[in-house]
Amino acid sequence: MLSSEYRIISIENNSQSINLPDWFIDDYDKFKKEVKGKTSFGIGFNIEKKIISIEVTISYHINVNDSDLELFSVKVNTGFLISNIDKYIRKGDDGNVIDNTLLSELTAVSMSHSRGIQSFLVSNTVLKNMLLPNKLPNFDSPDS
16 A cells, blocks of 8 residues: 555545436436446646546436436546655556556545545435445546
8 A cells, every 4th residue: 555655635626417207216226226336547747737637527417318328427636646656656558657556546546435425416316226336447448
């Protein structure tokens, strides 16, 4: 665990939306198995300021008439101050690369923040009992 190497400097709820049509709420038990979750990640860093930021987007959607209807979405950005950032950044073929071990830990922390905000936002809706998406990227895989 690398927690002594970083400090959380910000947690920001950049955007959120809840769109639960009456037909979905009224027949939630019928539709709940059709709801799909998606999680995506964005990573940015500033070497001079020693900051890495990770943005996590979590959304639920359902297919209606051959198009996706977004029911819920939240985008949360977590900023980290990395005191020894040079130790975790190396030059790669496509520019600077962040150490996978650190990146995995920061992403797990960011995901936890996002899931907490997500749980709070849906706590008074029919989505409150749904399983939360929890798939973290594998930074050792070229497909992530």
